[in-house]
Amino acid sequence: MMTKMALSTLLLLDSMVLPILTAAAREVIHPPCRQTCDTGMPAKQNLTYPFGFSPGCPIQLNCTEDGDALIGEFPVQSASPEIVTITIETKCNRPFRSINQLYGRNYVPKGMNSILLNNCTQSYPCDVPNTQVIQARFQSLCEASNKTNSTMSCYSEQMNKNNAWFLNRTRLSALDCKYFLSSLSSEDLNNVSVSVGTQLLQLAWWVNGDECECSQDADYIQLSGLPYGGRNGFRCKCRDGFLGDGFLAGIGCGEVCQHILLFAKSSSNRVKEKKLKVLTIVLPLMVLCVVSMLIFGVVYVVRRKRKFAEVLEDWERDYGPHRFKYKDLYIATKGFQDQELLGAGGFGRVYKGILPTSNVEIAVKRVSHESRQGMREFVAEIISIGRLRHRNLVSLLGYCRRKGELFLVYDYMPNGSLDKYLYNQPKVTLKWMQRFRVIKGVASGLPYLHEGWQQVVIHRDIKASNILLDAELNGRLGDFGLARLHDHGTDPQTTRVAGTVGYLAPEHTRTGKATRSTDVFAFGAFLLEVACGRRPIEHGDTADVILVDWVFSCWNKGDILEARDPKLESDFVGEEMELVLKLGLMCSHFNPLIRPSMRQVLQYLEGDLLMPELLSSSISSSGLTFAHHEGFNDLSVSCPSSTSKAVTDLTSVAESLLSGGR
Template sequence: MQVWVEYHGLEKKMDVTLAPFKVPKPSTPLLSLSRDLSSIVNREMYVGFSSSTGSVLTSHYVLGWSFKVNGQAEELTLSRLPKLPRLGPKKKPKVLTTGLPLILVSLALTGVSGAVYWVRRKRKFAEVVEDWELEYGPHRFKFKDLYIATKGFKDKELLGAGGFGRVYRGVLSSNKLEVAVKRVSHESRQGMREFVAEIVSIGRLRHRNLVQLLGYCRRKGELLLVYDYMPNGSLDKYLHDQPKVTLNWRQRFGVIKGVASGLLYLHGEWEQVVVHRDVKASNVLLDGELNGRLGDFGLARLYDHGTDPQTTHVVGTLGYLAPEHTRTGKANPSTDVFAFGAFLLEVACGRRPIEAQSTTENAVLVDWVYSCWSKGNIMEAKDPNLGSDYVAEEVELVLKLGLLCSHSEPEVRPTMRQVLQFLEGDVSFPEMSSLSLTSSGLIFGRGQGFDDYVMSYSSSVWKGFSNCSVADSLVSEGR
């Protein structure tokens, strides 16, 4: 091993850097300590070494060292360092001739099979590590560790799968921490550096309603994202496909407020603006106490406060995509609000934003909720699985707020701060009668620069609602 111990007098800072033999000095120290040593260091002092052992017998050798005051110590010539001493007496073999041919053949076969095994194992755990990633330090996981944690990514450890990857449960052997590992593919190396930089930045987010992103691993054309494990899984399994366990209204309303709080933190309370770009029930995970946490930041984008977001590819899930995002490619907090509106209706109604298999006029959820409101009975849209144990005022608020957040005009949608104020009851929601309502505006289909995006989906998914309008207008003049 190599160790560098440096004290910077002007900065009053000591750095300790560690590296294996023949590896260049890393740019990031292993340990740093801010301490003024002027009262400790004398004009004349001895410099030396000390070592200690634990319960296991060990030996320590200093093969070479370099020291300098007021400057950079001279680099060691590693090739000229002495060899480590041989430990223990040199034993003479008892058998020199008897069975020697058999031993040699056995060793040769063992060597060949061992070499094949070593090559295969190296290929199996091969990953990509470039110089620019060294600065990310603990955010980088080894593929081998994740492979062992997930038992080789076995199907029995599979938590879920979607259009952007498969998620596995794992237990890290180093600290026995339960994690969720998501495997996603990346289309090319272009932009990989920026993508990883954003992933590492997102790893610094800290909020009780966000799933903690612990780090990543990069291997060939694949990225592995490591998250905190949420024992109760995703919210959608409690809402759709005849769930075994149905959340009551109190639990649902708590999840809604939790996700709203998390989005407010992303949009306005962190050091940068974070746009999630994939807010939906399947990306909301429930912890051991059924608290909602927004997760899956694989599509998230960051930009500085006071600046405009850059144009990106249109990504997300059909039914949650704001119309302006599909036209311009720009994702901002308002596009997250639109997706949150679809999420509100999904939780309150127990239905997906678009029922792909439905051929009825109610295939688009926001259209149906709008039609219920226009007939004067918006509560008809609530999830029948709620039974009678719910607070009618809260359900009605969530349904109306879902329509408002789903407005096709970004400037009409509320901010997440306003959304949370409505949900907490700090601000009264405006009377719907005071809002001018129409059902023309947001059209799923032709005529709004949406054609290319629509055609990227299979015709079987699109069939039945390509010309359906989505209720989008809660227009309030002067608001």
């Protein structure tokens, strides 16, 4: 409630204070129209109001570092009570669009100017004395610089015919010219002896407003029929015997003898007025601004505390060393931005992060907790798993709990997951030596989970995407978010089925019990996945292909090595490949009693125990097929050039229901 009141008060103060502050800043900190450049130095030209270099000037100019006044890119020569004279330096390749800088809200080129153009598609009569001489001069200049032929054109308003007092931009644009070359200016085109000023252009100027803006010693000169719709404007001009700009907003008009004193007095009065306004307006506004900032600070702190608020229950105090602050994880992952996303799956999104206190790289898995065990029991298991220590297991560093979300913090593995190298990076193929080392590494970690720790840990989600590779490409089993624990010598409790299709043991889908044998089944699917470079179940246009059945059909055909990953080509050891494929089939058997333990699997892989010589008939296709078909329809497999006997074996699913596998 306090936060909403403070925030509404802050918004009200802002709506009242900001407009006043803006107006006061413009009035006090900067004069309405400043005749000095941004550097503080006066312009080289003698400029008075309404010309200046600040937004409060009716005719705002630019200023170079040297103090030269500019209109657009063009230097100002002089400014009088009626016209502004600018220099148009001759440039053969100046774009035509540059001419738009000569048309402002309060000024336009006078009709006595002539514009010189280049490469025009249309022509227009031009009343300039000695046009041919001028054309020859500029044309030769451009041809010499461009090394190409150029066609100069001239545009003027023919004042003796149209009586136009400014250049019409519409007719000028209709000539469709490519370059704006230069300009000429003359006082009286009817005078034969007139002197034409080259590279000069005169602008007529005016101010929008009424006569009340002129000082009492100035004449109000009204102008009508101005460009942009024929609107009206005016100029102020000091009467004879007076000097100044004639505008109330400027220095006004003063007698010649008193002009200097009048200017000094007005400057002194302005300084006093500024000081008075600072004391009476700006100072209270600054106080209000400070109060607003304090309120905003309080609101920010309150909202930030709410943003990172966590509820720490009594039972969590025992897990202090393993509990991370949400604020630290938020900062580490840069607010869980997509740029830090490492991957996403059915059980959450994983982000890379760097802890702000220790600069340690971590991986943070963000999941919504839906466990039926309850959060307390689930966190207790997570903390227990966090005490696991094995070189082939990704260390679970701890957790964070906030508003129904659970954050699991792991060691960061720089080379990512194994499946990325099997499927998503065809240009980076792991060699068989590297794959076999990963297989043995994961196999050595599972006996530790099943037998070597104080409790039995069932991982429940062994697959290639959960095998992470460290800097040396050693395999480590990670993602213990689905793991379950029970004491040695006791039966696991029934839970809901969890895992990934293709790695789920058939008895687990029926009973809901996750055992060491269900982990062995998933490891068997993983063995075939790594050796064959294919997923356990691949969806096709007409039918789905089950990897274990496909490997069995190749074995039954008598050429099990045909199932290897074709990306390996001939770079593999035949005995090791055959061992992995056969071991994968044995671990994937429908009957959990036929599957070896993970300690036996490791002994087979290390060569400490000879794997029994198995015939294809000793593991029926039905004993494999049923394990993966349960719960799925319309699945079929084939091996290239497979025999008819293999096809017959694959259709004996009904017989396996009675025999339970041979």
